[in-house]
Amino acid sequence: MRTENPVLIIGGGPAGLRAAVDLSEMGIEVILVEKRNELGGAPVRWKYKTLAPMMRPTEEVMNPLIEHVEKSELVKVYKNSIVEEAKGNAGNFVIRIKNGLDNRVESLNVSAIIVATGFEHFDARIDPRYGYGKNPNVIGIHELEAMLKSGRVVKHDGQPPERIAFIFCVGSRDRATNPWCCTVCCGVSIKQAIELKEILPDSQIYMIYMDVRTFGLWEKLYWKSMEEYGINYIRGRVSEIYYTGEKLLVKGEDTLVRGPFEVLFDMVVLAVGMEPGQGTKQVAKALDLAINEFGFLEPKHPNIHHDSSKEGIFLAGACVAPMSVEEAIAEGSAAAMQVVKLLHRLAKPIEAR
Ligand SMILES: Cc1cc2nc3c(=O)[nH]c(=O)nc-3n(C[C@H](O)[C@H](O)[C@H](O)COP(=O)(O)OP(=O)(O)OC[C@H]3O[C@@H](n4cnc5c(N)ncnc54)[C@H](O)[C@@H]3O)c2cc1C
Structure with missing residues (x-):
C-alpha cells in the first residue's frame, strides 16, 4: 500500500522502532524522530546487559530493529531532533521538526503520528x-x-x-x-x-x-x-x-x-x-495531547492504549504506563496496525467510509 504522506513516529525506543519496522515492511514511508543521537531507547542508552525474564542479550532483541530502520529506504531517521509543532488532521498533519544541534527547522506533511517517547x-x-x-x-x-x-x-x-x-x-x-x-x-x-x-x-x-x-x-x-x-x-x-x-x-x-x-x-x-520524562511532556504540549494525573499520556479509552485523545495520533510504549520491553514492542505493532486501518479508511471514497 502506498500513501501520499509518510507516517511520523516520535521516539526511537523499542516501541517506536517496532512500529517503524512494521509500517515500512508494509510499504509505508516513515519519518522517525529521536531526540537523542542514537536509536534503541532505554535498553541502548543504559547499556542493558540482558533482558529479563529470559536473560537474552539486549543486542539480540534491539539490533535487528535498529538495523532494519537504519537500512530501510522507507524510513527517514531524524536524530537529535524533536517535533515542536503539529497542526492539521488525520491524513494531513503539518509538522515542524527541530534539530537540537543546529536549530534547523524542517516542515513536513504526514498522514498519521505515533508517539512512543517512553520514560525516564x-x-x-x-x-x-x-x-x-x-x-x-x-x-x-x-x-x-x-x-x-x-x-x-x-x-x-x-x-x-x-x-x-x-x-x-x-x-x-x-x-x-x-x-x-x-x-x-x-x-x-x-x-x-x-x-x-x-x-x-x-x-x-x-x-x-x-x-x-x-x-x-x-x-x-x-x-x-x-x-x-x-x-x-x-x-x-x-x-x-x-x-x-x-x-x-x-x-x-x-x-x-x-x-x-x-x-x-x-x-x-x-x-x-519509571516515570514520564521531559520528552513525553514536550510532545504532549507540542501535539496538545491529554495526560493523566501522573503525567503519562492518556489514551482515549481506558484499557486500550493505542488511541490518543486526538484522531490520527496513536500512542505506544512506556509513555502511556510503565511496562516491559516485550509489552512496548507489542504496543508498537498495535499502534502501527491502527495507522494502517486509518490509512485504509482515508483511502476509500468519502461515501464508502
Ligand atoms: C534499569 C531498567 C532495566 C530494565 N530492564 C528490562 C528488562 O530486562 N526487560 C524488560 O522487558 N524491560 C526492562 N526494562 C523496561 C524497558 O526499559 C522499557 O520497557 C522500554 O525501554 C520501553 O520502551 P519504549 O520504547 O516505550 O521507551 P524508551 O525505551 O524510553 O524509548 C523512548 C525513546 O523516545 C525518545 N524520546 C523521548 N522523548 C522524545 C521526544 N520528545 N522527541 C523525540 N524522541 C523522544 C527517547 O530518547 C527514547 O529513545 C527496564 C527498565 C529499567 C528502568
Whole structure:
C-alpha cells in the first residue's frame, strides 16, 4: 500500500522502532524522530546487559530493529531532533521538526503520528533517605546495568563490593513520590542480582523489598535467585542510608519480624522506578495531547492504549504506563496496525467510509 504522506513516529525506543519496522515492511514511508543521537531507547542508552525474564542479550532483541530502520529506504531517521509543532488532521498533519544541534527547522506533511517517547528513571536525589548523589556506592539499577555489561562491578575505590543490598520500590508505590508500580523493577533487580553473583560469586546479596512483584513468567527469576544463587530477601522498608566513611549503614524496619534493622553494606543498588520524562511532556504540549494525573499520556479509552485523545495520533510504549520491553514492542505493532486501518479508511471514497 502506498500513501501520499509518510507516517511520523516520535521516539526511537523499542516501541517506536517496532512500529517503524512494521509500517515500512508494509510499504509505508516513515519519518522517525529521536531526540537523542542514537536509536534503541532505554535498553541502548543504559547499556542493558540482558533482558529479563529470559536473560537474552539486549543486542539480540534491539539490533535487528535498529538495523532494519537504519537500512530501510522507507524510513527517514531524524536524530537529535524533536517535533515542536503539529497542526492539521488525520491524513494531513503539518509538522515542524527541530534539530537540537543546529536549530534547523524542517516542515513536513504526514498522514498519521505515533508517539512512543517512553520514560525516564525516577531521580533518587529527590528522596533524601538514600543519600543518592551524596553517599559513594549508592547507585541506581540503570547504572548497574552498564557495570554488569562491562563485566566489572566495583566500588568508587576500584575494589569489588562484598556485601550488596538492592532496595526495591524507590520512587514507586510511594505516595510521597510516585504512587504507581514500575512493574519491571523487581524482576530487573533480581536479574541483576543473579548476574552479579555470576561476576562476584563470593558476594552476599540482600534484596530489601516491600512485595516481590515478578509478574507472569518473570516469577521464575525469583525462585532461581534463591535456590541456585543463594540470594537473600528481607521484607522491609529503609529509613536511612548512612555513610560511615567506609561502609554504608542501611537502617530500616523488618516488616516480617516487626523490628528495626541496621546492616552494613559495601554497595547499595536502588531499584528506581519509571516515570514520564521531559520528552513525553514536550510532545504532549507540542501535539496538545491529554495526560493523566501522573503525567503519562492518556489514551482515549481506558484499557486500550493505542488511541490518543486526538484522531490520527496513536500512542505506544512506556509513555502511556510503565511496562516491559516485550509489552512496548507489542504496543508498537498495535499502534502501527491502527495507522494502517486509518490509512485504509482515508483511502476509500468519502461515501464508502
Ligand atoms: C534499569 C531498567 C532495566 C530494565 N530492564 C528490562 C528488562 O530486562 N526487560 C524488560 O522487558 N524491560 C526492562 N526494562 C523496561 C524497558 O526499559 C522499557 O520497557 C522500554 O525501554 C520501553 O520502551 P519504549 O520504547 O516505550 O521507551 P524508551 O525505551 O524510553 O524509548 C523512548 C525513546 O523516545 C525518545 N524520546 C523521548 N522523548 C522524545 C521526544 N520528545 N522527541 C523525540 N524522541 C523522544 C527517547 O530518547 C527514547 O529513545 C527496564 C527498565 C529499567 C528502568
